[in-house]
Amino acid sequence: MKVVNSEQIKQLDRIAIDEFLIPGIVLMENAGLAVVDEVLKSIKDKENKEVIIVCGMGNNGGDGFVVARHLLNKGIPVKVFITGNPADISGDARKNYNIIHKLNVDIHILVGVNNLKKFSEIIKSSSLIVDAIFGTGLKREVDGLIKEVIHIINNSKKEVIAIDLPSGICADDGSVCGIAVRATKTVVLALLKLGNINYPGADYVGEMILKDIGIPNKAVEDMSLNINLITNNMVKEYMPVRKRDTHKGTYGKAYIVAGSTGMTGAAILSCEAALRSGAGLLKIPVPQSLNTIMETRLTEAITVPLPEFRKGVVGISDIEKIIKTMEESDAIAVGPGSGRSRELEELLRNMLEHTSKPIVLDADALNALADRKELLELIRSKAVMTPHEGEMARLTGLEIDYINNNRIEVASEFAKKWNVVVVLKGARTVVAGPKGEIYINTTGNPGMATAGSGDVLTGIITGLIAQGIKPLNAAAVAVYIHGASGDLAAQKVGEYGLLASDIVKEIPFAIKEIVGR
Numbered sequence: 001m002k003v004v005n006s007e008q009i010k011q012l013d014r015i016a017i018d019e020f021l022i023p024g025i026v027l028m029e030n031a032g033l034a035v036v037d038e039v040l041k042s043i044k045d046k047e048n049k050e051v052i053i054v055c056g057m058g059n060n061g062g063d064g065f066v067v068a069r070h071l072l073n074k075g076i077p078v079k080v081f082i083t084g085n086p087a088d089i090s091g092d093a094r095k096n097y098n099i100i101h102k103l104n105v106d107i108h109i110l111v112g113v114n115n116l117k118k119f120s121e122i123i124k125s126s127s128l129i130v131d132a133i134f135g136t137g138l139k140r141e142v143d144g145l146i147k148e149v150i151h152i153i154n155n156s157k158k159e160v161i162a163i164d165l166p167s168g169i170c171a172d173d174g175s176v177c178g179i180a181v182r183a184t185k186t187v188v189l190a191l192l193k194l195g196n197i198n199y200p201g202a203d204y205v206g207e208m209i210l211k212d213i214g215i216p217n218k219a220v221e222d223m224s225l226n227i228n229l230i231t232n233n234m235v236k237e238y239m240p241v242r243k244r245d246t247h248k249g250t251y252g253k254a255y256i257v258a259g260s261t262g263m264t265g266a267a268i269l270s271c272e273a274a275l276r277s278g279a280g281l282l283k284i285p286v287p288q289s290l291n292t293i294m295e296t297r298l299t300e301a302i303t304v305p306l307p308e309f310r311k312g313v314v315g316i317s318d319i320e321k322i323i324k325t326m327e328e329s330d331a332i333a334v335g336p337g338s339g340r341s342r343e344l345e346e347l348l349r350n351m352l353e354h355t356s357k358p359i360v361l362d363a364d365a366l367n368a369l370a371d372r373k374e375l376l377e378l379i380r381s382k383a384v385m386t387p388h389e390g391e392m393a394r395l396t397g398l399e400i401d402y403i404n405n406n407r408i409e410v411a412s413e414f415a416k417k418w419n420v421v422v423v424l425k426g427a428r429t430v431v432a433g434p435k436g437e438i439y440i441n442t443t444g445n446p447g448m449a450t451a452g453s454g455d456v457l458t459g460i461i462t463g464l465i466a467q468g469i470k471p472l473n474a475a476a477v478a479v480y481i482h483g484a485s486g487d488l489a490a491q492k493v494g495e496y497g498l499l500a501s502d503i504v505k506e507i508p509f510a511i512k513e514i515v516g517r
């Protein structure tokens with residue numbers, strides 16, 4: 001499912017209107033009608049049906065005028081409040097304003113303190129507020145009278161249906177421009193906007209309902225939009241079908257280099273997650289001294305004990321064997337719980353130099369790459385890097401705040417620069433491909449902010465690549481399954497006590513729920 005910014009939706013509207021000859025007023029009519037549906041649903045069982053519609057001066061306000069007209073036709077009492085002088089309304093919004101003016105809709109113009117008092121009195125006795133102040137055309141901070149208006153709406157504790165975006169949320173990044181309406185429901189028009197799904201905007205949208213307004217699919221296709229929301233359907237499409245006539249070899253061999261003294265748990269979580277995601281076979285090299293614990297904890301994986309230079313760490317003592325196993329594998333991962341050491345840096349250098357297989361680089365492998373940037377030049381096979389913002393800061397030298405405010409751009413630039421797939425983890429994980437492809441994930445919950453949760457993700461990505469899914473798609477599908485597994489776990493144990501191992505246990509059920517098998 002495509003996601004757009006304000007510039008792209010503007011361009012799309014223009015293409016629909018100028019190239020496909022759909023009059024803008026038709027789109028506005030469709031938008032208004034889509035909102036009317038939701039308003040009617042919301043007030044259906046309410047005794048008090050009075051609807052307040054707060055309209056701004058642009059096309060978002062125009063949608064609001066359409067809503068007013070249709071509600072009036074259905075006998076619903078409506079009051080329209082306008083945040084400026086109606087003489088300044090232009091275009092299609094103007095036409096729709098003129099119609100409701102002709103129809104003698106109860107219109108109030110919001111200016112001055114007394115007016116605001118009246119506004120807050122009137123909304124007290126209403127049933128529902130429609131927020132049509134700003135949509136994708138919001139520029140600069142909201143201040144002055146409109147700031148007061150939004151404050152009053154939020155304090156009213158009434159049900160609020162926002163049109164397109166809660167007013168005050170920036171369509172491009174979900175930031176709050178001074179103040180924003182806290183909606184109960186947001187009727188998103190035509191395509192999702194980044195502001196609807198990125199935090200903090202996502203916290204203001206309430207229930208999100210995406211509605212078609214008649215922009216031709218062809219116009220959307222012609223624009224080759226690069227930002228996608230990961231959906232159930234995408235996961236269904238990419239998960240390999242398990243045919244009856246198959247064996248474990250069909251589902252690939254994974255090789256996970258993970259764990260060291262004190263951090264065997266990371267290895268176990270990654271390995272179990274890879275197997276729970278459907279990988280056919282899994283091998284893990286272990287320092288001899290840790291073999292017993294790994295064998296005891298990992299029932300289904302094959303452990304390969306190796307002599308150790310440094311106790312409890314996989315190094316290059318038997319690099320030939322590691323290289324041979326890598327080349328016999330379909331997917332490799334390195335880093336979870338590996339520890340920071342010269343041994344790991346050397347091991348990574350050897351692995352990157354010698355492998356032609358897809359490789360997932362996580363945790364301490366990312367730290368090694370951050371410490372020795374020249375190793376990044378060695379990435380020749382297809383690689384997936386899975387930094388959280390802290391690791392991304394170390395890899396790029398950028399401030400964490402900057403990364404958090406520019407997650408898509410940072411992930412995408414890195415992916416293009418190093419020709420890798422980047423999974424920038426967090427509350428809205430961004431998966432970026434080397435050709436500018438972007439996937440955003442909305443599954444998951446704050447319960448997953450717990451030690452080991454990222455190790456589980458590495459295992460899922462590796463397990464999916466082993467099954468033959470291309471690294472970019474595997475990364476996108478994996479973050480969705482990871483989040484969905486975390487959501488199932490949170491349903492059972494809540495968010496506070498959720499452990500990474502709870503996520504692993506839910507992987508099969510999440511896949512079953514999504515894929516149906």
Ligand SMILES: NC(=O)C1=CN([C@@H]2O[C@H](COP(=O)(O)OP(=O)(O)OC[C@H]3O[C@@H](n4cnc5c(N)ncnc54)[C@H](O)[C@@H]3O)[C@@H](O)[C@H]2O)[C@@H](O)CC1
Binds near residue numbers: 031189
């Ligand atoms: N053809 C189209 O473009 C369509 C647009 N639609 C609606 O139109 C919206 C976009 O319309 P617009 O581009 O007119 O923009 P908006 O209606 O979102 O807002 C623009 C208006 O607000 C003013 N404004 C912006 N930031 C402000 C601030 N901080 N303080 C005070 N005033 C501010 C602008 O000067 C302008 O008058 C969409 O979100 C959607 O709801 C729909 O009607 C469908 C068709």
Ligand SMILES: Nc1ncnc2c1ncn2[C@@H]1O[C@H](COP(=O)(O)OP(=O)(O)O)[C@@H](O)[C@H]1O
Binds near residue numbers: 429446455
């Ligand atoms: N609030 C949240 N909502 C959704 N997912 C989250 C949230 N917090 C953390 N996660 C997910 O949990 C994982 C945490 O990974 P990471 O920080 O590497 O943990 P660790 O290093 O302990 O394994 C990431 O996949 C991240 O996207």
Ligand SMILES: [K+]
Binds near residue numbers: 132166
């Ligand atoms: K709005």
